[in-house]
Amino acid sequence: MNNxxxxxxxxxxxxxxxxxxxxxxxxxxxxTPIGNLADLSLRAIHVLGLVDAVACEDTRQSAVLLRHLGLHKPLIALHQHNEQEASGAVLARLAAGERVAYVxxxxTPAVSDPGAVLVSRAAAAGCxxxxxxxxxxxxxxxxxxxxxxxQGFAFAGFLPTKGGERRTRLQGLLAQAEQSQILFEAPHRIADLVSLLAELAxxxxxxxxxxxxKQFETVHTAPAAELPAWLAADAQRQRGEFALAIHAEAAARGDAALDDEALRVLKLLMAELPLKQAVALAAQISGAPRNALYDAGLLLKREC
Known part of the structure; x- marks a missing residue:
């Protein structure tokens, strides 16, 4: 966007x-946009032009956004380390009758980002x-x-960084098998996360x-067991910011149980082919759900 x-x-x-x-x-x-400036809504642009001040997580980042819009506003730094204190400055402006934006x-603020404390205090003040x-x-x-x-979804944000806490938290999320679970992860921990997912589920x-x-956006869906190899196959795949959706478990979704014929076909194919190819062919031959076939194939491999 040109000024x-x-x-x-x-x-x-x-x-x-x-x-x-x-x-x-x-x-x-x-x-505000998560990477593509064109995603900023016209209503957001109008409000940013209308308000008397902008409270923001990082004044440098928000100053760039406002410059793109040709706007100059007083900025109030409000982030995870000062949210309580900085909320007081925002409340004072609101009490004086000003309009204040928070970005x-x-x-979206308060979704794994600061903002919830400010909103809570503003609501308590009757704003x-x-x-x-x-x-x-x-x-x-x-x-x-x-x-x-x-059956719906749950937002978990970032997992704990410590190994034991991380494992326990992920096990708890996986137990909520009827929902999609949404996680965030940093690039230096993404390989660890997919390896843990491959181990646990x-x-x-x-x-x-x-x-x-963003320009190099990637969206890839696969069983957790395949993700470590997919991630390691290209160094570029481990760069950037990550979000992950853990799908509901096949059994929790009510997928049809495999009949004897589908299992027989799967076993024959697994004797000659890698699991992924065997599942794909077994699904075509038997008409059974691919997810259920994959689950059964993993069980068969562990029994061998």
Missing amino acids: ADSPLLRQAAQAAAGGQQYPAAALYVVA SDAG RILPIPGASSAVTLLSVAGDAAA PARRVTLGRELT
């Missing part, structure tokens, strides 16, 4: 969103709080995961999203 285009963009935002009421003495919780570095919806990497990934039979399907909405 020269900003007046036209703000005019478009005014035309699209200006007719709504934007009360004073209100906190506007504004979602995190990327995505109006208005959401300006937009991008969220959790929902973005869920929309392309294809876990159609899951090899048959569970996982959708891995890397650099969502």
Whole structure:
């Protein structure tokens, strides 16, 4: 986006969103893009132009965003280390009748980002709080995961970094087998996470999203057992920010049990072919669900 285009963009935002009421003495919780500036909504642009100040997770990051829009606003640093203290400064502005926006570095505030403390304190003070919806990497990934039979989803964010706590937390999430589970992970820990998933739940399907909405976006779905090899096959796949959707467990989704003929076909094919190929062919021949065949194949391999 060119700064020269900003007046036209703000005019478009005014035309699209200006007719709504934007009360004073209100906190506007504004979602910002997770990587692609074009995902910023016209309503968000209008509100950022309207408010008296912008509270933000990182003033440097938000200053860049505002410059793209040709805007200059007072910035208030409000992040995980100072949220209680900085919330007081925001509340003082709200008490004086100002409109204040809150933005995190990327995505929707208070979803694994700061913002929840500010919103809670503003609500306790009787202030109006208005959401300006937009991008969220959790929902973005869920929309392309294809876990159609899951009974809802749960957002877990980042797992603990310590090994024992990490394992225990992941085991707890895997036990909630009827839901999709959405995780975030940093690049230097992604290999460890997929290895742990492969160990604890090899048959569970996982959708891995890397650099969502950005130029080198990758979305890959596979059984957890296959993810370590897929990740290691290309060094680029371990770079960037990650979101993962652990699909609901096959049994919890109510997949049909395999009949004797499907199991017989699978066993014959596994005697001659790698598991993935055997499952694909067995699904074509028998018509049985591929996920159920894969689960059965893993059990057969462990019994051998």
